[in-house]
Amino acid sequence: GALVYQYPRRTICKSGTSMRMECQAVGFQATSVAWYRQSPQKTFELIALSTVNSAIKYEQNFTQEKFPISHPNLSFSSMTVLNAYLEDRGLYLCGAWTGGSEVFFGKGTRLTVV
Template sequence: SAVISQKPSRDICQRGTSLTIQCQVDSQVTMMFWYRQQPGQSLTLIATANQGSEATYESGFVIDKFPISRPNLTFSTLTVSNMSPEDSSIYLCSAETGGTEAFFGQGTRLTVV
């Protein structure tokens, strides 16, 4: 299993600014992912965070807007850049340990004003 600590848990940000969300796992994991979840909506995969290389982004998400780092097997960051109110959402970090189960952080509730 894996325990994921994600911070901040929530933030209110001004439009045009950037926020970096951190994700720390208590053990080495094979895969790390970043999701976005709008209220009442499904989790939408933003990207796969690759250790030591550039993240793999899903359709509709670009590196300039959502730069991701993963310097090692237990840590990743997601930055939401040049924010607008449309970026208000819950952002979730997820990890897989090589099995089939996905583990999630508690999420970051972002409000852009």
């Protein structure tokens, strides 16, 4: 079946350090991959969207300098949170689209900054 794996599930980093998280689509060919963040007491915000044959597009308030994304192909994507601070804590979700309206989300990476 179609699944999206995210790693790690939970991570703790010291304020000012960086951490990398990964996302892998298994069982289907992803046509779009999006990274979202759910901050405490907030809903999901889109960080960036990668579409086949297009450059990565970052949303307002999120930059490549802060959240660099690498994806050798749309089945695998990694995102780094550089210089993480308290406001960066939350649940980071990766979603992969199949080409239609169907989307699969990973279980997320929960980032705690101390």
